[in-house]
Amino acid sequence: MPDDVGMTAAVQLFPTCIGDVVAQQTATDAERVLDALGIDHHRPSATTCCGQPAYNSGHDGPARAVAKATLKALDDGSDLPILVPSGSCTSMVRLHWRELFHGTPEAEAATRIARRVRELSSYLAEHTDALRELKPSLAVRVGYHDSCHMLRELRIKEAPREVLQTVAGLELVELDSSERCCGFGGTFSGRYPDVSVAMADTKIDDMVAAKIDVLVSSDPGCLMQLAGRMSRQGTPVRAVHLATLMAEALA
Amino acid sequence: MSATREDVGGTPLPPGWAKPAHQPDAFELTTTTFAERAAKTMARPFARGAIANATDHAAALTTARFVGTDHEALREEARKIRAHAIANLPDYLDQWIDQAERKGTIVHYAADESEARRIVAQICTDQQITRVVKSKSMASEEVSLNSALEAVGVDIYETDLGEFVVQAMGDRPGHVIAPILHRTKDEVHELFSAMAGHELPNEAEALTAFAREGLRHAFLTADAGISGGNFLIAETGDVLLVTNEGNGRLTTSLPPIHIALVGIEKVLPRRRDLAVLLPLLTGHGTGQQITTYVSVSAGPRRQGEPDGPEQMHVVLLDAGRSALLGGEFEEALHCIRCGACQNVCPVYRQVGGHAYGWVYGGPIGAVLTPLFRGQEEAGELAQATTLCGACDDVCPVKIPLHDLLLNLRRRSDAEGHVPRHEQVAFALWAQVWSRPLLYRASTAVARGSLRALARNGVVSAKSPLLRRWTAGRDLVVGKRPR
Ligand code: SF4
Numbered sequence: 001m002p003d004d005v006g007m008t009a010a011v012q013l014f015p016t017c018i019g020d021v022v023a024q025q026t027a028t029d030a031e032r033v034l035d036a037l038g039i040d041h042h043r044p045s046a047t048t049c050c051g052q053p054a055y056n057s058g059h060d061g062p063a064r065a066v067a068k069a070t071l072k073a074l075d076d077g078s079d080l081p082i083l084v085p086s087g088s089c090t091s092m093v094r095l096h097w098r099e100l101f102h103g104t105p106e107a108e109a110a111t112r113i114a115r116r117v118r119e120l121s122s123y124l125a126e127h128t129d130a131l132r133e134l135k136p137s138l139a140v141r142v143g144y145h146d147s148c149h150m151l152r153e154l155r156i157k158e159a160p161r162e163v164l165q166t167v168a169g170l171e172l173v174e175l176d177s178s179e180r181c182c183g184f185g186g187t188f189s190g191r192y193p194d195v196s197v198a199m200a201d202t203k204i205d206d207m208v209a210a211k212i213d214v215l216v217s218s219d220p221g222c223l224m225q226l227a228g229r230m231s232r233q234g235t236p237v238r239a240v241h242l243a244t245l246m247a248e249a250l251a
Numbered sequence: 252m253s254a255t256r257e258d259v260g261g262t263p264l265p266p267g268w269a270k271p272a273h274q275p276d277a278f279e280l281t282t283t284t285f286a287e288r289a290a291k292t293m294a295r296p297f298a299r300g301a302i303a304n305a306t307d308h309a310a311a312l313t314t315a316r317f318v319g320t321d322h323e324a325l326r327e328e329a330r331k332i333r334a335h336a337i338a339n340l341p342d343y344l345d346q347w348i349d350q351a352e353r354k355g356t357i358v359h360y361a362a363d364e365s366e367a368r369r370i371v372a373q374i375c376t377d378q379q380i381t382r383v384v385k386s387k388s389m390a391s392e393e394v395s396l397n398s399a400l401e402a403v404g405v406d407i408y409e410t411d412l413g414e415f416v417v418q419a420m421g422d423r424p425g426h427v428i429a430p431i432l433h434r435t436k437d438e439v440h441e442l443f444s445a446m447a448g449h450e451l452p453n454e455a456e457a458l459t460a461f462a463r464e465g466l467r468h469a470f471l472t473a474d475a476g477i478s479g480g481n482f483l484i485a486e487t488g489d490v491l492l493v494t495n496e497g498n499g500r501l502t503t504s505l506p507p508i509h510i511a512l513v514g515i516e517k518v519l520p521r522r523r524d525l526a527v528l529l530p531l532l533t534g535h536g537t538g539q540q541i542t543t544y545v546s547v548s549a550g551p552r553r554q555g556e557p558d559g560p561e562q563m564h565v566v567l568l569d570a571g572r573s574a575l576l577g578g579e580f581e582e583a584l585h586c587i588r589c590g591a592c593q594n595v596c597p598v599y600r601q602v603g604g605h606a607y608g609w610v611y612g613g614p615i616g617a618v619l620t621p622l623f624r625g626q627e628e629a630g631e632l633a634q635a636t637t638l639c640g641a642c643d644d645v646c647p648v649k650i651p652l653h654d655l656l657l658n659l660r661r662r663s664d665a666e667g668h669v670p671r672h673e674q675v676a677f678a679l680w681a682q683v684w685s686r687p688l689l690y691r692a693s694t695a696v697a698r699g700s701l702r703a704l705a706r707n708g709v710v711s712a713k714s715p716l717l718r719r720w721t722a723g724r725d726l727v728v729g730k731r732p733r
Contacts, residue, residue, distance in 0.1 A: 069687055185638065231724075232724050
């Protein structure tokens, strides 16, 4: 924990379940960026998942059971911001936990956590001056994918772009389809694989036409979808999390 | 009718031009899954491109229409008007019926689809109607009206150009505003050339001219016109219809009898509510400030009036609507059928309207179909969306479609319509992932298995557990080599 004297701010980091299983690099890269900024951070040890897969499938019981474990892990009595490198998990905790835990003994804690939780890029956007001083640089042509819940529930659109624009040599291209869903949709991707993949393809066509080198997003779910499809097709576009791109630019 | 009715002008369409109308039980909702129906459209070479282009175009027109206006304030005003109208629906309906009857309109009430079919068929039989011109009506699609009329010997002419093509092809409308959005001009060219018996020029003007000739004859010889209705104005007892082709105006005023089939939820309290709702309907439907025609049917022709129908019937269609009043899905009744949510839906864009298995496609279809047809038959549709929320942001009356879809998923779960394997999977998942130690063990196993399956950080093997993912995608678990 930081003391009051130092310049260090402190945050908690919730890696999310996709981060624990598939996208481990994301949380690690987020930590590298925070390190570069001199922001103290730690991961609570017992988080699991925010409950979103069950919640969005209409299974509130299982969602509550799982979310409760994460809630307990995050509710450490501190006021530290909880950074989440996922727009949709942030949205789940920030906007839907109150409803999910309404009328349960966890209701109060859920409200407490909802106030603390922050989507990673929107937190970093408050540190763009400090980021610029670190002279991040990377010569790449980048497109940004607005993930649905981050854009339409959290209403975060500019923050990730502001962060990316601190990188010297980075050219940010606005994709025509930046706001269109990638087709992941959690369980949707498994229920309707063909439709899901077709949805990804329209985004990928757009990226190829825009001749970008890297697609950046702030949602591991979307990235799993888009990177997975592009890998299968041999599309020459990398899909990475904003944290990863920033870590590379700062390295 | 008289023997001379064939000589009035236009060119009669060749006999047998229309394919038989679909029967009420011909909907594919129960016999196929969403995935199967979606696959059918996705396999048609030009359909996907056509749907994507048309919806993108429509969505762009809508956005452009409201640039520089206080769109948000207008939407909020519209939401309030619709919420108020629906919250007080029984009163406003009474008022509408009262006013309409005063103007001489004959009002009928159809509790369900078969009653609607029966009522309209009965009017046709009683009035010896054998030829009907129809303007576009989604309510008539809901009740499969055409098949009921064919059964009592009525010839039907769909007069909206898109619906005309649908009827000639034996197809179904694929969009609430643009019925043949899933078709290409070439397909229409081929169809019309076959109907004409010779090759027509493959140009929009020539094709419309062909249809117009045939339809003109139908208009001039029809015994009755059947329309839907966009709004019922409680204050005046009128039915309001918006169209662009003029066919609505002809349908409602030229033949001696006009029959309108209108959902009960279409009521607006006052005429001045149109100042809010009309620009939103047309702007979100077609991007227009106002449609070419806005027709107000205010009862039959009165003494001294030179035109208009001699008889006007309105069939008020309930068919599942009143059951939603006061419940958690009441907001679905606020819908004004503008189609905007279909135009921005990333799923609809791929699969089109037919994938939804009934009358309405896209987000509003995924909501209305389970509500009107029942959870058992149609509950799956609420799963066929990514909950991306684009529909919420565009809906002119601010229906929270995302929340309604999620609530439908919850209802499926609560009512036990979720497949057993899914129930078990989520219960098991909750058992493990609600315990941090088990969670850590399970994610370690998952990571280990993925590593074992991966080549160069990429899992592409079609392992049975991942099959639904890896059929079309890889799973990138490490840094992908460049
Ligand atoms: S739900 Fe809203 S956007 Fe969709 S058709 Fe109805 S009014 Fe239009």
